[in-house]
Structure formats: structure tokens, C-alpha cells
Amino acid sequence: MKRVPPFPGFPHPSQRFSRFHALARAVVYQQLSGNAAGTIYGRVCDLTEHGSFPRPAEALALGEDRLRSAGLSRAKTRCILDLAERVTSGRLKLRSIARLPDEEVVELLTEVWGIGRWSAEMFLMFRLGRLDVMPATDLGVQEGVRRLDGLEERPTPAGVLERAEIWRPLRSVATWVLYRICDA
Numbered sequence: 001m002k003r004v005p006p007f008p009g010f011p012h013p014s015q016r017f018s019r020f021h022a023l024a025r026a027v028v029y030q031q032l033s034g035n036a037a038g039t040i041y042g043r044v045c046d047l048t049e050h051g052s053f054p055r056p057a058e059a060l061a062l063g064e065d066r067l068r069s070a071g072l073s074r075a076k077t078r079c080i081l082d083l084a085e086r087v088t089s090g091r092l093k094l095r096s097i098a099r100l101p102d103e104e105v106v107e108l109l110t111e112v113w114g115i116g117r118w119s120a121e122m123f124l125m126f127r128l129g130r131l132d133v134m135p136a137t138d139l140g141v142q143e144g145v146r147r148l149d150g151l152e153e154r155p156t157p158a159g160v161l162e163r164a165e166i167w168r169p170l171r172s173v174a175t176w177v178l179y180r181i182c183d184a
Contacts, residue, residue, distance in 0.1 A: 004180035007173050010129040019094035020087050021053050022127045023109070024080050026119055028072065043070035056084035079114025086112060098128050125172045134171040136160040144178025 017025060028044065029037040041053070047062055047070055048054050054062055059080055067077045086092035092112070097105055102124055109120040121135040135141055136157035145163055146154045155163065167174035 001177060003184065004177055007176055010125050010131065010172060011127055017053075018055075019097065019123075019127060020056050020083065023083060023094075023112075023115065023119070023123060024053065024059070026122065027076050027079050027083075027114065030076070030119070040071040044072065046070070054084075056087040059084040060088060075114055079112065082113040083115070102130055102133060125175065131172045132169045133175065134161060134164040134167075135175060136164070138175075140182050141175055141178050144181045147181050148178065 025041065028041045032040070044054065044067065045052050047066055048058055059067070064077050064081065067080065068074065072080070083092070087094060092108060097108065100108070105124055105128070106117060106120040109115050109123060110117060118135055118137055121133050121138075124130040124133045125135075139154070142154040142157075142160055145151070145160055149155075149163070164171050164174060
């Protein structure tokens with residue numbers, strides 16, 4: 001921990017996005033380079049009159065074809081539209097989601113088509129500021145544990161969870177440190 005920068009805290013004070021926006025933006029950026037994702041994100045923003053990411057009702061009004069014209073894949077478009085529909089219909093109440101326990105948040109978010117456990121865990125840590133989340137399936141976390149413990153191979157998700165027990169109730173902080181170990 002002496003070799004990594006100080007823990008910045010979660011959520012970061014510059015969180016300027018709504019919860020819908022944070023989730024949808026994460027979907028846009030999944031599995032793409034930062035530059036490619038930024039280009040597509042900008043094109044999606046350009047679809048609105050205000051030049052920022054569409055709100056849930058705006059995303060639904062834009063529809064699949066317009067969102068796909070900005071460069072979103074079919075899967076990402078489907079995910080964003082399902083998320084927008086759930087938010088506008090009230091089936092997913094993002095305003096009050098922070099009041100729920102971590103596992104309930106994960107359950108609700110993973111009901112959205114295309115949002116998996118990893119995305120829900122990132123939302124818990126970086127958007128809701130939860131301090132005891134351990135994304136055991138994350139390759140960066142697995143690699144961080146491998147390097148920290150001097151292992152030959154990355155541990156399995158079950159191995160990461162077992163190793164991480166000692167870090168409770170600050171496993172999100174440990175996650176951040178494991179990411180920094182991989183950055184070094």
C-alpha cells in the first residue's frame with residue numbers, strides 16, 4: 001500500500017452523471033478501447049438536442065435504429081433500451097436503489113438484459129460508494145491477488161473471495177489497491 005497512490009474514496013466527488021447515465025455509459029464503454037468507446041459515446045450524445053447522453057425517455061424515443069446509427073452494437077443497444085424501459089416504467093427505481101443491501105442491488109441490476117454481476121459490482125463501488133465489494137471475477141483483481149501473493153497462476157473467483165475475507169469490511173479498498181498493483 002505504500003507503493004500505490006492514496007485511496008481516493010468512492011464515489012469520486014466528480015460524479016456528475018445520473019445513475020441511469022452511469023450504468024448506460026458503462027455499457028457503452030464495455031469491451032472497447034477508451035478511444036473507440038469515447039467516439040461512440042459522443043455520437044450517442046449528439047443524437048439529443050442538448051448534446052448530452054439521452055435520459056431514459058429520450059433513449060426510448062430514439063429507438064434501436066437511431067442508437068445503432070451512432071455505433072452501438074445490437075447487444076449494447078438492447079441493454080440500454082431495456083434499462084431505459086425499466087427506469088421509465090418504475091420497475092427499476094434507481095433513485096432509491098442506494099438504500100438496498102448490496103446483493104439486492106446486484107439482483108435488480110442483473111435483471112436488466114446485458115448487465116451482469118461485474119457491472120453491478122462496479123456500480124456498487126464507484127457510483128454508490130460501497131466499501132465492501134469484491135468483484136472476484138474481475139481479471140484485474142485476480143491478477144492483483146496473483147502478484148500480491150506471488151502465485152504462479154491467477155486464483156479462481158472462489159480463491160479470490162477466500163483470500164479477500166481478511167479485507168472485510170473494506171474489500172472495495174482492497175480492490176482498488178489490487179488494480180493499482182496491476183498498473184505498476
